[in-house]
Structure formats: structure tokens, C-alpha cells
Amino acid sequence: MAGRLIVISNRIPMEKTVSGGLVVALHDALGCAGGIWIGAHPETGVADEAVEELGSSPYRRLAFRLTEDEQANYYLGYANSVLWPLCHRRGDLVEMRSEYEAAYRAVNARVARIVARIAEPDDLIWVHDYHFLPLATELRRLGVSNRIGFFLHIPFPALGDLSVLSQPERFADDLAHYNLIGLQTRGDVARCLEMYRADPRAEFMPDGSIKFRDRVTAIRSFPIGIDTAGFAADASQETVNPFGREEPGRFIIGVDRLDYSKGLPNRFRGFARYLETRPDGARPCLVQIAPPTRQQVRAYQDITRELEEIAGHVNGAFAELNWTPVRYIHRAVPRVELARLYRKASACLVTSFADGMNLVAKEFVAAQDPGNPGVLLLSRFAGAAEDMTEALQINPYDIEDIAAAIGTALEMPLAERLRRHEACLDVVRKTDVAKWSTDFLRVLMTCGASANFRDFE
Numbered sequence: 001m002a003g004r005l006i007v008i009s010n011r012i013p014m015e016k017t018v019s020g021g022l023v024v025a026l027h028d029a030l031g032c033a034g035g036i037w038i039g040a041h042p043e044t045g046v047a048d049e050a051v052e053e054l055g056s057s058p059y060r061r062l063a064f065r066l067t068e069d070e071q072a073n074y075y076l077g078y079a080n081s082v083l084w085p086l087c088h089r090r091g092d093l094v095e096m097r098s099e100y101e102a103a104y105r106a107v108n109a110r111v112a113r114i115v116a117r118i119a120e121p122d123d124l125i126w127v128h129d130y131h132f133l134p135l136a137t138e139l140r141r142l143g144v145s146n147r148i149g150f151f152l153h154i155p156f157p158a159l160g161d162l163s164v165l166s167q168p169e170r171f172a173d174d175l176a177h178y179n180l181i182g183l184q185t186r187g188d189v190a191r192c193l194e195m196y197r198a199d200p201r202a203e204f205m206p207d208g209s210i211k212f213r214d215r216v217t218a219i220r221s222f223p224i225g226i227d228t229a230g231f232a233a234d235a236s237q238e239t240v241n242p243f244g245r246e247e248p249g250r251f252i253i254g255v256d257r258l259d260y261s262k263g264l265p266n267r268f269r270g271f272a273r274y275l276e277t278r279p280d281g282a283r284p285c286l287v288q289i290a291p292p293t294r295q296q297v298r299a300y301q302d303i304t305r306e307l308e309e310i311a312g313h314v315n316g317a318f319a320e321l322n323w324t325p326v327r328y329i330h331r332a333v334p335r336v337e338l339a340r341l342y343r344k345a346s347a348c349l350v351t352s353f354a355d356g357m358n359l360v361a362k363e364f365v366a367a368q369d370p371g372n373p374g375v376l377l378l379s380r381f382a383g384a385a386e387d388m389t390e391a392l393q394i395n396p397y398d399i400e401d402i403a404a405a406i407g408t409a410l411e412m413p414l415a416e417r418l419r420r421h422e423a424c425l426d427v428v429r430k431t432d433v434a435k436w437s438t439d440f441l442r443v444l445m446t447c448g449a450s451a452n453f454r455d456f457e
């Protein structure tokens with residue numbers, strides 16, 4: 001790579017030792033090219049273009065501050081009360097307010113000024129996620145002609161759903177200012193192309209790129225993954241015992257941010273339905289780890305309350321003095337403990353109604369004992385289901401289907417568990433996070449001609 005790599009994401013690792021997929025993935029790319037990671041500081045401040053250096057080894061981390069209003073209107077507002085529900089097919093939860101969009105545009109314009117000041121001509125710029133859809137538009141406006149790539153971590157919205165936006169045509173326009181649009185799955189690419197096909201401003205190039213007002217943009221899928229070997233090593237650390245002396249016996253695990261897209265109420269209902277029909281003597285637990293997020297947003301308060309109620313009902317109906325069917329934990333768990341939990345579990349339940357990829361599914365598979373693996377129950381609406389066809393795929397809208405699949409998983413013979421796990425592990429290994437970032441950057445370095453972007457009209 002000739003220049004440096006500049007990564008922009010809403011969240012920035014506060015410590016260089018933080019683990020987690022994205023950080024691990026970008027670590028090498030950022031480290032070897034003398035890279036810079038720019039993101040929002042968790043504490044609010046004033047709306048200026050100052051950045052705080054959080055650390056400079058092995059790459060620089062620079063944080064800008066959002067004001068309290070921007071946190072409310074850009075982050076909780078437009079990003080998480082408009083774009084997040086829109087992309088997760090929950091138009092009913094979209095909250096439209098004019099101050100949301102204005103703040104979203106203003107933050108993107110300000111971050112663009114910060115990036116434009118820092119970027120040198122040969123630098124590659126990699127923008128992450130729905131918080132920054134219009135960042136390239138703003139950068140081009142400032143005359144930045146570098147190659148700029150965008151990766152959307154969440155599902156690409158359906159064409160019809162875009163009509164929820166006040167100016168739906170800007171979505172296609174903003175994205176077309178990037179040289180490369182990276183999406184999680186082939187299904188996402190199909191939806192993105194459908195959007196451009198319906199747009200008279202877009203023209204299709206022979207190589208599948210689109211030409212939009214004289215700018216050429218490539219659109220590809222790059223399924224994100226995990227640090228497979230690192231996660232498997234964590235899962236093998238036998239000295240780590242997350243349960244202490246309260247080991248629950250056979251259990252199913254669920255690990256999710258507490259988000260309405262993850263289908264948690266139906267998961268609990270499906271588990272309850274299974275308990276009604278289970279074989280005599282079976283007393284498995286559902287261990288659900290769900291740290292709350294975005295609690296200032298109404299829809300998140302509602303789902304938190306709903307889930308607590310359902311967990312209470314299930315335990316009320318089925319618990320015995322020495323058996324609590326649902327263990328519901330409301331906080332984050334250290335990664336090695338999480339890895340150990342996955343390994344000890346007989347099955348993992350992923351019930352998302354919509355999900356860009358779902359890394360929990362991949363972590364569970366990587367963490368298993370290859371000689372005696374647990375079973376992954378995977379929503380067919382998670383991006384991970386596109387390649388992990390040997391997981392036990394479920395329909396999260398269908399309680400009976402979830403219940404039946406739990407029964408199948410808990411009774412699955414070893415030979416079938418081995419076969420399914422091997423196939424899933426093969427996918428997890430082949431689509432690990434290092435491949436994701438190197439593939440993306442390789443395509444970004446070679447696609448299109450950046451000269452197209454020199455003149456912003």
C-alpha cells in the first residue's frame with residue numbers, strides 16, 4: 001500500500017489492547033501502513049474540529065467529540081431511530097424528526113473537514129457503517145479525490161423501505177460518491193443493485209460497477225468474520241469457569257445486544273414451547289446474555305421491558321426449586337468467559353429477524369470442541385445463514401419451528417453434529433476477519449479510477 005490507511009467509524013477503541021473482531025481485523029492493516037483510526041469520543045464536548053490523540057502505537061487513534069445535541073439527534077436520532085430500523089425492516093419503529101437529519105448531515109460535514117485536513121493524496125480512506133453514509137459526498141465536496149471505500153455492517157435496505165426517508169434519492173447518490181461499496185452478503189448486493197436499477201441516474205458497467213453522474217462505484221460482498229484461531233484458543237482455556245459452582249447442566253446459549261432486531265421475545269417463547277413438549281426428565285436451561293444498548297431510545301426501553309416480562313413468565317410457569325429454565329444476564333461478559341460459555345453450551349440460538357452477518361453464530365462454531373460440538377440454530381434472516389447452510393436454520397417468526405429445532409438440536413446424534421459443525425467451521429475459517437479486511441482493501445486499491453472523483457460538481 002503506497003499511502004496510509006485511514007479508518008473512520010462511529011466508535012473507536014479507547015485502548016489499543018481492546019479485543020473484538022473489528023479491532024483485530026483492522027489492527028494489522030492499520031499497523032503496517034502507519035494508519036489512523038478516527039472516531040467519536042464516548043464523552044460529549046463542543047462542535048469543533050479538534051481531535052484528541054488517544055494513542056499512536058502501532059497506529060494513531062484520533063477522537064472527535066459530539067455535542068449533547070448531536071449525540072441525541074445524530075447518533076440516537078437519525079442513525080439509530082431512522083437508519084437502523086429502516087435497514088432492519090422495521091419501518092414501524094422509524095421516528096422522523098427534521099432535527100435528526102440536519103444533525104446527521106452536520107456531523108458528517110464536520111467529520112469530513114477533519115478527515116480532509118489529515119488525509120494525504122495517497123491515503124486510502126475506509127468508512128464504516130450507517131453513521132457515515134454521506135461522508136464521501138462531503139469529502140468530495142471538499143476536493144478529496146482519494147480512494148474512499150464504505151462498508152455497511154447492517155443489512156442493505158429493501159428498495160420500497162427507502163421511501164420512509166424524506167429524500168430517498170439521496171441514499172443512492174451519497175453511496176455513489178464512494179469508489180467501493182462493501183456489503184455483507186450477496187443478498188445485500190442484490191438489494192443495492194436493485195436500488196440503482198430503479199434509479200434513472202445510474203448506468204451499469206460491463207464489470208458490474210455502476211456509473212452515476214460520471215462516477216464509477218464497485219459494489220461487492222465481503223462477509224465479515226472473526227479471529228477464528230484466537231477465539232478457539234480462548235474457548236480452550238480450561239482454567240476459566242464462568243459459572244463458578246452454579247454450573248447449569250445442559251444449556252442453550254444466546255448472546256446478543258438487547259436489540260429488537262435479534263428476535264429475543266420469540267426466542268424465549270420458542271424455548272417455552274419446547275419446555276411444554278420436551279421429553280420426560282429433560283431440564284435444559286436457556287442462558288441468555290443480553291447487555292442493554294441505546295436505552296435512551298423508546299423502542300429499546302420497550303424491548304427491555306417486554307423481555308423481562310417474558311423471562312419472568314417462563315420461569316414462573318416452569319421453574320422448580322433446583323432448576324431455573326431461563327438465566328437472563330443483563331451485562332457484558334469478558335471475551336474468554338464468553339468463549340468458554342459457548343464451548344460448554346449444547347446449542348446456540350440466533351433468532352434475528354434481520355442481521356447484517358451475526359458474529360455470535362461464528363464465535364459459537366469456532367469455540368466448539370471439535371470432537372463433541374454443540375449445535376448452531378441460526379435464523380435464516382441472519383447474513384451468516386447465506387454461507388452457513390449446514391447450521392440448523394430456523395424461522396424466527398415461527399414459535400413452533402424454534403421449539404422443534406431446539407428439540408432436534410438437543411437430541412442430535414454425534415455423527416450429525418460432527419458433520420454439521422465441520423461444514424460450519426469450514427465457512428468460519430474461510431471467511432475470517434483477516435480475509436475480510438484484506439479482500440476489501442485489495443479491491444479498494446484496484447477498483448475504478450480515482451480521477452473520476454477529482455471534480456465535484
Ligand code: ADQ
Binds near residue numbers: 255257358360363
Ligand atoms: P451486532 O448487531 O452488535 O453487530 P454481532 O455481529 O452478533 O451483532 O456482534 C456482537 C458482538 O458483541 C459479538 O462479538 C459478541 O460476542 C459481542 N457481545 C454481545 N453481547 C455480549 C456480552 N454480553 N458480553 C460480551 N460480548 C458480547 C453489527 C451487525 C451484525 C454484524 C456486526 C459486524 O448488526 O450483523 O455481524 O456488526 O459487522
